[in-house]
Amino acid sequence: MEKLYKINDDDNVYVLKEPVVSGEIIEINGNPIKIPYDLGRGHKIAACNIQIGEKVIKFGMKIGSATKKIQLGEHVHLHNLKSDYLPTYSKDERFDNK
Template sequence: MKRLVSLSAEDNAATALSDISPGDECCLEVAGNKYKFNAEEGIPFGHKVALIDFQPGDQVIKYGEIIGRATKTIKKGSHLHIHNVVSDRVVK
């Protein structure tokens, strides 16, 4: 069963297609890029997971679009959400 979806070779975040438990093995190939890792933590259905390690300020890219920036160090396989990513899409 496919557990993650990503649409662009530029993506460094994928979307969970089902709940992912800590330690679950995740594999994904998109546009020739292959990712394989164990989930660092639980990731709910529909939420984002890190495909790479992030440093504070790094861009988070989903579906080929910059959607935000990491606010702290994030390990590959971690849940990406408001606790560690600030949106670039906030309208002020």
């Protein structure tokens, strides 16, 4: 796991410290995981199975919810994660208050 790190024990994703290439095997929690595609530094990989609707936690913060089931070692990104961020104002409101 020298290529992966978690900052908080509650995190359910690891962050890549360096790029990985397609076909590379990374061990996660004693499980060998074959990475199916190239991923750059900073990308997230599931540290456990994550269920649909479950919060994705990175650096101890909820960064969104899983939109589909995510398997251990799977890339976590826009294709299976949605932001839960709700802005408190709209773009139009922001510019109307000058």
